[in-house]
Amino acid sequence: xxxxxxxxxxxxxxxxxxxxxxxxxxxxxxxxxxxxxxxxxxxxxxxxxxxxxxxxxxxxxxxxxxxxxxxxxxxxxxxxxxxxxxxxxxxxxxxxxxxxxxxxxxxxxxxxxxxxxxxxxxxxxxxxxxxxxxxxxxxxxxxxxxxxxxxxxxxxxxxxxxxxxxxx
Numbered sequence: 001x002x003x004x005x006x007x008x009x010x011x012x013x014x015x016x017x018x019x020x021x022x023x024x025x026x027x028x029x030x031x032x033x034x035x036x037x038x039x040x041x042x043x044x045x046x047x048x049x050x051x052x053x054x055x056x057x058x059x060x061x062x063x064x065x066x067x068x069x070x071x072x073x074x075x076x077x078x079x080x081x082x083x084x085x086x087x088x089x090x091x092x093x094x095x096x097x098x099x100x101x102x103x104x105x106x107x108x109x110x111x112x113x114x115x116x117x118x119x120x121x122x123x124x125x126x127x128x129x130x131x132x133x134x135x136x137x138x139x140x141x142x143x144x145x146x147x148x149x150x151x152x153x154x155x156x157x158x159x160x161x162x163x164x165x166x167x168x
Contacts (some may be wrong), residue, residue, distance in 0.1 A: 024140030059132055059162035064088075068160050070132070071167060072097060083110055083123075091115045097123070106132065107148075122147050126156045 007049025029119040060072040065088035084094035095112030104127040111120045130145055137148055137154040148154060 008148040023115055024108075056167055058165050058167035060165050061134075061160035064162075068162070070097075070162050074101070077101065079106060079108060083108075083112070098124070101127075104128075105135075105151075105154075109112055120146065124148060125162070128156075130164050132162040 003016060039097065053149055054076075055074045056071070057074070059069070059070045061070070066086065068083070068085045070083045072079050079099045079101065081097050081098070082094070083097050084092070086092045091114050093112040093114035095110055095118075097108040097110050099106060099108030101107075106125040106127065108123050108125075109120055110123045111118065113119075124137070125132040133156040135154045135156040136159060137151075138149040140149040141147075
């Protein structure tokens with residue numbers, strides 16, 4: 001068997017393999033730590049995302065003797081909540097909303113109970129400052145889905161204007 005000094009060739013090869021392994025491992029750990037120095041910790045990142053993407057808002061509106069209350073949560077761009085209309089001269093309605101924001105416009109489906117019947121209608125609201133203005137437009141149905149026919153023709157002048165209130 002060949003020997004180099006007091007170390008055998010097999011022992012020298014094992015030494016080189018181990019030295020290479022330790023060098024690669026150390027380099028990998030160094031690169032991993034160096035690349036992750038500027039990233040926020042998982043808990044900080046989760047808290048930031050939760051506060052930015054999980055927002056509860058509450059509103060109330062009054063027009064003459066009619067009133068409405070509206071509350072919703074916006075979680076990761078999906079809006080869900082409750083909406084109730086109290087009318088002086090016709091039956092009240094109250095129900096659930098689901099929808100989404102497109103820019104400053106909130107599009108929702110309103111599933112509500114009025115006059116003993118469950119109904120579903122699209123509603124639209126425009127974020128104007130802190131307020132939400134209820135909009136109106138031509139509605140169309142296709143394959144059981146009701147929606148606004150032309151978003152560019154929506155009007156926000158004559159509907160309820162919801163003002164922010166503290167959530168209860």
